Structures are given as structure tokens and as C-alpha cells.
Amino acid sequence: MPSSTPQIGFVSLGCPKALVDSERILTQLKAEGYGIVPRYDKANAVIVNTCGFIDAAVQESLDAIGEALHENGKVIVTGCLGKREALIREAYPDVLAVTGPQDYASVMNAVHAVLPKPHDPFVDLVPDTGVKLTPRHYAYLKISEGCNHHCTFCIIPTLRGKLVSRPIDQVLVEAEKLVRAGVKELLVISQDTSAYGVDTKYAERTWRGKTYQTRMLDLCRGLGELGAWVRLHYVYPYPHVDEVIPLMAEGRILPYLDVPFQHASPRILKLMKRPAHAEKTLERIRAWRKVCPDLTIRSTFIVGFPGETDAEFEELLDFLREATLDRVGAFAYSPVGGARANELPGTIPEELKEDRLERFMQVQAQISAAKLQCKIGRTLRVLVDAVDVGGATARSAADAPEIDGVVRIADGASLKPGQFADVRVTAAGEHDLAAVLEHQV
Numbered sequence: 001m002p003s004s005t006p007q008i009g010f011v012s013l014g015c016p017k018a019l020v021d022s023e024r025i026l027t028q029l030k031a032e033g034y035g036i037v038p039r040y041d042k043a044n045a046v047i048v049n050t051c052g053f054i055d056a057a058v059q060e061s062l063d064a065i066g067e068a069l070h071e072n073g074k075v076i077v078t079g080c081l082g083k084r085e086a087l088i089r090e091a092y093p094d095v096l097a098v099t100g101p102q103d104y105a106s107v108m109n110a111v112h113a114v115l116p117k118p119h120d121p122f123v124d125l126v127p128d129t130g131v132k133l134t135p136r137h138y139a140y141l142k143i144s145e146g147c148n149h150h151c152t153f154c155i156i157p158t159l160r161g162k163l164v165s166r167p168i169d170q171v172l173v174e175a176e177k178l179v180r181a182g183v184k185e186l187l188v189i190s191q192d193t194s195a196y197g198v199d200t201k202y203a204e205r206t207w208r209g210k211t212y213q214t215r216m217l218d219l220c221r222g223l224g225e226l227g228a229w230v231r232l233h234y235v236y237p238y239p240h241v242d243e244v245i246p247l248m249a250e251g252r253i254l255p256y257l258d259v260p261f262q263h264a265s266p267r268i269l270k271l272m273k274r275p276a277h278a279e280k281t282l283e284r285i286r287a288w289r290k291v292c293p294d295l296t297i298r299s300t301f302i303v304g305f306p307g308e309t310d311a312e313f314e315e316l317l318d319f320l321r322e323a324t325l326d327r328v329g330a331f332a333y334s335p336v337g338g339a340r341a342n343e344l345p346g347t348i349p350e351e352l353k354e355d356r357l358e359r360f361m362q363v364q365a366q367i368s369a370a371k372l373q374c375k376i377g378r379t380l381r382v383l384v385d386a387v388d389v390g391g392a393t394a395r396s397a398a399d400a401p402e403i404d405g406v407v408r409i410a411d412g413a414s415l416k417p418g419q420f421a422d423v424r425v426t427a428a429g430e431h432d433l434a435a436v437l438e439h440q441v
């Protein structure tokens, strides 16, 4: 039976941006004295934070809502799929409320309507960093919401609206609190980190007595003051990105860029309406590496986009060979309900898409493996994620959590999660490294 404290069950689906929304809602719930329970039968109501990015995610979200309704009966839906209320209501007319992404106030209103706010003098004991869903030593830092682009395969701008950047002082204060609370790595996320602040006209704010503009370069400068690892995700190769590379070379922020290139053929990039599609990407990558030879570039690609010819696919493979990116994820194009790319002619047959995906991954696997081989014998600073009897699992500057590889330290059982260490690389696989401990930091 649920306890006298109103208990909320929470299901969090989707990308890191949705995860940050979940953290904010959970923080608010805890701050108001609600309990959070991991079981439907102990909860007085359940919040489902949904994703609506691709059709598979929509289905997963609908299934999660269905399961919560069946198991608990009182369900509040939020997140990206919340923008498609009619679809949810049609499938599940009994949900209590449907709200969109980032609409924390509406979620809380819906919670208050079904479970009045408890009175508890101790609720203020919630840490001011909020409730994190990530391990204590790393945290996602969301700098903006929404997107001003119109990539034809994506419906995020429809779901999340235009770019709205958080003022830079707010972001830096949040980052400062996180670091004070023990966070060792900050992962900067948004839909388009390079566009940060455009909507605010690069508004000036003050932090620690100095003026900062709301823009990517100043954000990196500020975050670089905190002594934590700072990792940039979702950066597009605009010319001004060049400005942050020296900060990486100086060790102020991690030499790591997550740049979702998606393709290399100018015609396909144009059809995709990708930001910065006209930039001379290879030249830019070479220039970045000249300034910061240790730079790790991570990217994602789509193969089999409508109209992609054999020659354009080969162009993509040539780009891969030339660019020698460190970390790459790839997807066979899959239509997203409501995306404009669905109207493009030249649908690629599934078999051909899969075939291209396999060839793409083979080419990249060799590149990634060769790049990791070059690390054998080197000493790397790593951040420990987990420790067990078999040793420690850690990540280097080249490894973002969840999406990249890891460094296994066989003699690292004495380390602790969240601790830095220097290790010597002894072996390399396709994605991961093996290392021995040199010293704890």
C-alpha cells in the first residue's frame, strides 16, 4: 500500500534533453514533499515522460503509457509526444493530463490536481542541485531548448519549438552548483550548441564579477573556470566553432566535439536542409586538428536518405576515410511521421539501406580500431565510472558516457567511481581500451 506521503511513479524515456526535463520534474516533486517510487503498485499516480522523435520512439512511449494505465490507472503524460495530444487521447482517453516538453508547471498542476501538495517542514532539505538521474560524478547541462533549423528528417522543431537559450549566468550558476556538489564532468547539451544565444542576441550577463555574452565561446570560457571536465555535444561546424578549439588545446575544456554531420554529399545535405551544409567540413576538421591534435570528433550519419545514389553513398565513404573521425554512429534512414523528407522522391529499398549501413560500419570500424591502436602505450587521464572485483571501468577525454567506448582497468579495484586516475593503455579493441593503473589522482 502507498505510504501517507503521496508517491509518484516516474517513467523517463527519450534523449538526454528529455532526461534533464525528468530531473527538473523529479526535483520539483521532491522539493514539494512527494515521494518517488520505482513500482506501479506503490505509486498514487505515474508520470510518463515521452519521446516522439521517430516512429519507434512514439510506439515505445504509447506502450509505456498503456502499461502505466494498466498497472496503476492514474497517469500524467509529458514530454515530446505530449505535443501530439490527440494521438495519445485516441489511444488512451483515460490519461489524467497531457503536457508538452519542458512544461514543468503544467505537469506540477496536474500532479496537484490528483494528489494535493503534502505539508512537510523537511522538504527543503532537497539539495539545491536537484535530483540527478545520472551518476553523481557527471551531469547533463541543458543550455537551450528548441531549434531554429528545419532538417527535413526531423520534427523536433515542431515538437519543441524555436531556439530558446538560457541566459549564460543561469547556466554557469547551475554548473557551479553541480561541481560544488561533486560533479566531475559536465555534458553540455541542446539541439544546436553552436547556435547558443542567437535568440538572446548574445545577451550580456555577469558571473563571478565578469561579463559574459550568452554564446558558445563565453560559455566554454566560463565552464572552463570550474575545474571539471566539460564536454560539448551537438555542435555544428560553423566558422565560430573554430574559436573554442584553442580552449581545448589549452586543456580548459575537453578536446571533444560531437558534430552530427549526417552526410557528406552536398546534394544530400541540401536535401536534408542541414545547418552548415555549405561549410568545407574536411578543411575545417584538418584545421581543428592542427590547433588541437588530440581532438576527438564524434559524429552520427544517416545512410539511405531518399534519393541517395550509389555515387553519393561512395562520396560518404570517401569522406569517412578522409576525415578519420574517432567515434561514429550511423542509422539507416527511417521515416518519421510528419517529417518533410517523407515527401522526397527516391525511397531507398530496405535491403539496400541495410547493405549500405553495413558497408559504412565496416569502413568506420577499421578507422576507429586503427585510431584506438595508436593509443597503446600512451598515458591517459580517466574518470572512473564503476568499480567491481574485476577492476574499474572508466572513460578518457575521448569517451562520452553511454555513447562512446570505455577504458577497462584490470588492476583498478582500489579506485572509486567519480575519481580521476592516470592509466597506461595496454590494448585496444574496436571501441574500448584496456589499461593498467599508473597513479590515482
Ligand code: SF4
Pocket: 147, 148, 149, 150, 151, 154, 155, 156, 157, 191, 192, 275
Ligand atoms: S538541427 Fe536539425 S536534426 Fe537537430 S533538432 Fe534541429 S531540425 Fe532537428
